[in-house]
Amino acid sequence: MASMVAGSNAALTAENPGLSKVLLGLGWDVVPSHGPQSELVPMAIMCGQDGRALSEEHLVFFNQISSPEGSLEFAGTEDQEQIDVDLPRVPEAVHKISILVYVDPEVRGPGTFGAVKNAYIRVANEQNLELLRFDIPKGDGDSISAMLFGELYRHGDGWKFRALGQGYGNGLAGVAADFRLKL
Amino acid sequence: MVLNRNTPRTDITYLTRRRKPAQAGPPAQSAPTQAAPSPASPAAAGTGLDLRGGLDLGRSPAHSPDAHSPAGTAPAPPPARTDISAQAFPAPAFGSVRQLSETDPVVRLNARQSGIGTLLVGAARSVTWEDNNLITGACTARGDTAGTAVRTSGNRPLAGFSEQSAAVSLRHVRQLRRALFIAGESPLTIGIFDGTAAAASPRNQIGERTVLYVSRIGSVLEMRVEFVPAHSTDEDIWAAFGFTMTIPLDQRAILH
DSSP: OEEEOTTOEEOTTTSSTTOOEEEEEEEEEEOOOSSOOOOEEEEEEEEOTTSSBSOGGGEEBTTBOBOTTSSEEEEOSSSSEEEEEEGGGSOTTOOEEEEEEEEOOOSSOOOOGGGEEEEEEEEEOTTOOEEEEEEOOOOOGGGOSEEEEEEEEEETTEEEEEEEEEEETTHHHHHHHHTTOOO | OOOOOSSOOTTSGGGGSOOOGGGOSOOOTTSOOTTSOOTTOGGGTTSSOOOTTOOOOOOOTTTSOOTTSOTTSOOOOOOOOOOGGGGSOOOOBTTTOSEEOSSSOEEEOOHHHHHSSEEEEETEEEEEEEETTOOEEEEETTSOEEEOOOBOTTSSBSEEEETTEEEEEGGGGGGEEEEEEEEOSSOEEEEOTTSOEEEEOSBOTTOOEEEEEEEEETTEEEEEEEEEOTTOOHHHHHHHTTOOOOOOOOHHHHHO
16 A cells, blocks of 8 residues: 555556456545534546546546546545446546545535545555555645545556645635536 | 343344354354354355354455455455446436326436435425424424424534425435325426425315325435325325324423
8 A cells, every 4th residue: 555645646457457446435524513513425437538527527526426428426435425437438538537536515504624634545456455545735724615635637548646635715616617527 | 120131032023133253153052043054054154144254343444454355366346336226227317207196106216316405395384394303293384393303513503494495405315204295276386406396286186185295215315195085184295104293301291
């Protein structure tokens, strides 16, 4: 298992020959509160060559739990969320799969990442053997309401993973604007 | 009373449909049953759901290699996305109808609209909810409550009022079964995170009161305006829509 730092990448399939299915596990702790708490929601977006979402149907989150062709789907509860990726089934048009977590924009006290600690993303194989792990550095989360944790992207004939930890001050609206999503 | 677990109950047919593999031997001579054919019976093939190999409740093939695949063949890929909402009859998309009325009573949100942020309904005099466990409650804009509140993991009620608007937490939309918003004297306004909105007049042309009925179909919410007699009380309207308030049972109530 290799620990990653923000901005680093790893040759996922080149270093793991035969790897076809990967499990992306995301987790975090939220400081307990008696009042409304930040509710974090993972989302994965399938992007084309231009880095934009292929369509609104090509994102998965808890209420749209798989991509149209089924190569990307939410599953499991060992981490807060697990995303299964069947790499050979990912459509050719998909050049990148961005994995992010947003604070649900609930009007009754939405919250921020300020109450979030120990956030991570890990990449494992089909047997849940951890291959990569990125522990998100604890920064000034008070001004952040969405964060790109990492991305899977095509590289040659294979796939690489990049650790990001990039925050958005404008939350899901900022994500939607960046990825040209109508949310 | 001693239970006889060996002899199938032929008098209650639905109890004999699913049998554990260990019990799937030939039926006892004294109790032949059409619902429990012999595992070796060729007549059973193709006549319905075959559970003789046991019911597999395991995870999807993405997490466990498919042990049932014949050697040398790749496991079948998991099916593409299916949701019960895909089987629903066509309905206008939320946003395509600006005013819900008797002529345009129904709109349906998509899965993104149904799962992000808050459903806000302005100018409702009350909101009523029913969750997946059939826990039912209601509250009014004035703060009166009935039934039982449904709390979510975010320490917010699944449905309630936020300032003067009725609100439903869409992060927990999968907990919601249905909700009912009763119009006050001003037009109902319905809004979601992406800015899409619609409105409904508080009364129709013959003076009946508007109610907005929201039901969840799989991953999507469907909204329909209905009309009730103008002077109906909230209790009358709950009864008309089949809502029965759940008696709150907490420790304080039990102890006293």
